[in-house]
Amino acid sequence: MRTKVSLFFLIVICLILQCTLMPAISIASVTPNLMISFTVSFGLMRGKKSGMLIGFFSGLLMDMMCMVLGYYVVGFRAFIYMYIGYLCGYCYQIFYDDDVKMPVLLTAAGDLIYGLVVYTLQFLLRGRVDFFFYLKRIIIPEMIYTVLVTLVLYRVFLFLNNKIEKTAKRSVDSFV
Amino acid sequence: MKKNTIEEHTKSKLILFFLSLFCGIMIIASFALEFTNSPLKDAVGVVLTPIQSGINQVGGWFSGKMDYFEDNLKLVAQNEELKSQVDQLTVENTQLLQDKDELNSLRDLYELDHKYETYEKVGARVISKDDSSNWFSTFTIDKGTNDGLAVDMNVMSGAGLVGIITDVGPNWATVRSIIDDYSNVSAQITETEDTCIIAGDLSLTDEGTVRLVKLNDPNSKAKVGDTVVTSQISDIFLPGILIGYISEIGVDSNNLTSSGLVSTVVDFKDIKEVLVIKNLKQKAE
Numbered sequence: 001m002r003t004k005v006s007l008f009f010l011i012v013i014c015l016i017l018q019c020t021l022m023p024a025i026s027i028a029s030v031t032p033n034l035m036i037s038f039t040v041s042f043g044l045m046r047g048k049k050s051g052m053l054i055g056f057f058s059g060l061l062m063d064m065m066c067m068v069l070g071y072y073v074v075g076f077r078a079f080i081y082m083y084i085g086y087l088c089g090y091c092y093q094i095f096y097d098d099d100v101k102m103p104v105l106l107t108a109a110g111d112l113i114y115g116l117v118v119y120t121l122q123f124l125l126r127g128r129v130d131f132f133f134y135l136k137r138i139i140i141p142e143m144i145y146t147v148l149v150t151l152v153l154y155r156v157f158l159f160l161n162n163k164i165e166k167t168a169k170r171s172v173d174s175f176v
Numbered sequence: 177m178k179k180n181t182i183e184e185h186t187k188s189k190l191i192l193f194f195l196s197l198f199c200g201i202m203i204i205a206s207f208a209l210e211f212t213n214s215p216l217k218d219a220v221g222v223v224l225t226p227i228q229s230g231i232n233q234v235g236g237w238f239s240g241k242m243d244y245f246e247d248n249l250k251l252v253a254q255n256e257e258l259k260s261q262v263d264q265l266t267v268e269n270t271q272l273l274q275d276k277d278e279l280n281s282l283r284d285l286y287e288l289d290h291k292y293e294t295y296e297k298v299g300a301r302v303i304s305k306d307d308s309s310n311w312f313s314t315f316t317i318d319k320g321t322n323d324g325l326a327v328d329m330n331v332m333s334g335a336g337l338v339g340i341i342t343d344v345g346p347n348w349a350t351v352r353s354i355i356d357d358y359s360n361v362s363a364q365i366t367e368t369e370d371t372c373i374i375a376g377d378l379s380l381t382d383e384g385t386v387r388l389v390k391l392n393d394p395n396s397k398a399k400v401g402d403t404v405v406t407s408q409i410s411d412i413f414l415p416g417i418l419i420g421y422i423s424e425i426g427v428d429s430n431n432l433t434s435s436g437l438v439s440t441v442v443d444f445k446d447i448k449e450v451l452v453i454k455n456l457k458q459k460a461e
Contacts, residue, residue: 016227023305029381029445031310049188056195075202082195086188118311123357123378133379138310 003168007042007054010160014038015061030138032145033111034153035062039085040107041150041157048089055085080117084110100154107150108143115139221345229303229318295414295453297332298323302447303348313356313381317450320347328412330453336441337361337406337417338450349452354419355381355444362410363419366403368393374404374419374438384440385423391434398425404438414457 018034026032035058043051059081063074088106095102119134128134300317319325321344331338331351339353354361359376372391380386391398402422406413418441425436 019304020227029310049184049191052188052192052195056199073203074206075199079196079199079203082192082199086192122311126357128357128378130379137379137382142310 002171003164006164006167007050008057011038011054011058011061014058015065018062019065027145028141030141030145032149033114033142034146034149035059035081036084036111036114037103037107037146037150037153038157039081040088040110041103041154042161043085043088044091044095044103044106045158045161046089047092048086051085051089051092052082053085055081055083058085076121080114084113098158100151103154104147104150108147111143111146112139115142221348225303225316225318225345225348229301295455297451297453298325300325300349300450300452302450305447311378312358313353313376313378313444314342315351315353315447317349317351317452318347319452320345320349322346324454325349325452326456328456330406330412330414330417332417332451332453333442333447333449335418337413337419338442338444338447340412341452351450353444355384355386355440361413361419362407363388363404364407365391365393365398365422366405368397368402370398371407371409372404372434380437381444384444385437386420386440387435388422388425388438389433389435391425391436392432393434394432396427396434398422398434400425410457411459412457414453414455 014034022031022034039051039055039058042054046054056078059078060075062077062081088110091102091106115138119131119139123134124131298319300319300323302315303318305315317331325341325344327341327344329341331340337354339351339356339359341349342352343350352359353376354374355376357376357378361374362371363374364371370391370393373389375387375389377387388404400422404419404422406415406417406419408415420438420440423437423439425434427434
């Protein structure tokens with residue numbers, strides 16, 4: 001329970017940072033996607049089920065945020081983020097926590113998928129066919145910037161996750 | 177142990193299946209139903225707005241300090257230049273004022289309504305730009321229904337049209353700018369009085385231009401440099417608000433309509449304060 005509550009709080013904090021800090025540090029009006037980075041990292045560190053739920057709630061909160069901004073498709077980001085978290089959970093067993101290569105690679109892949117899905121559903125279907133423009137101007141820069149953010153923040157995520165796991169273990173021990 | 181893992185595996189697959197189903201239903205529901213007035217959304221807005229405006233103030237303070245140390249010489253030179261510009265503009269202004277008086281008296285003679293009544297405006301601060309992803313051009317301002325704002329009010333910055341309020345909460349409102357990919361504005365060219373549509377396009381955002389389409393101009397009278405303003409026939413935009421100037425124009429392949437590009441008068445990269453016009457366009461019920 002305690003783990004769940006602290007994870008939920010982390011998601012909310014990430015969302016607030018995504019809405020405030022991330023636009024402030026955007027370069028050439030490209031904003032990094034902190035939520036993808038968060039979902040991928042925690043999916044990798046905690047496994048399939050956890051990654052899936054974290055992705056789902058991150059996406060759902062992002063959807064609500066976007067609802068405030070006037071794009072009313074709720075469940076759309078929740079769906080993408082959930083699958084990204086779930087697929088990252090598959091790498092849980094073959095992954096050492098302090099290896100930074102894996103999260104970086106998966107973040108890149110996750111953000112690429114996210115960009116492609118958003119482009120296809122919200123732009124291609126309305127007849128914006130200049131795919132390479134969107135790839136060059138938005139999808140690839142966002143991916144690179146998100147990877148950089150992951151490189152910096154992964155240590156922080158790792159520390160937070162260790163803390164959460166340690167607390168959970170201690171409370172179980174004291175219970176027994 | 178082995179059985180346990182398998183059970184865990186199926187369980188997580190089951191959850192995945194149900195959550196996917198939930199997402200699907202939500203997506204369909206959000207197309208079928210209007211979520212515009214949900215209390216949930218209001219709650220998100222009410223919680224996030226103060227946090228955003230707080231962090232924005234911190235950022236603004238820092239950038240203000242940076243600006244303070246800006247090169248002094250540059251400011252002096254700029255001052256000189258502006259002074260000469262003021263002189264020039266004063267002369268022009270006196271002439272224009274005289275013209276305006278004459279025009280008004282002539283209009284009174286003809287008993288015409290004054291074309292641009294003075295709209296009631298309220299200033300607001302931009303507290304967050306983008307939907308924090310890179311695909312859209314909307315922003316949030318720090319006033320809402322508490323200050324008398326409502327959906328469909330026009331938003332200006334300086335002399336030009338910025339966009340329209342699409343959503344409003346107690347202490348915030350969302351503005352969709354005219355450069356957003358989803359935006360379409362009914363407009364007309366002042367010189368020729370032909371109507372057209374101004375459509376935002378993400379691929380033109382960097383150049384600060386918007387697309388001009390469906391211009392009904394059989395004699396190709398419109399030329400580069402002409403002024404584009406909102407039209408009389410728009411449902412939601414008030415007439416006569418400046419949008420920008422034509423920077424490119426050409427006849428479409430159907431030989432009936434023209435299209436081109438319009439460079440906006442508002443610099444969308446650098447919007448900090450906006451003016452919201454509190455008058456709504458009159459509608460036929």
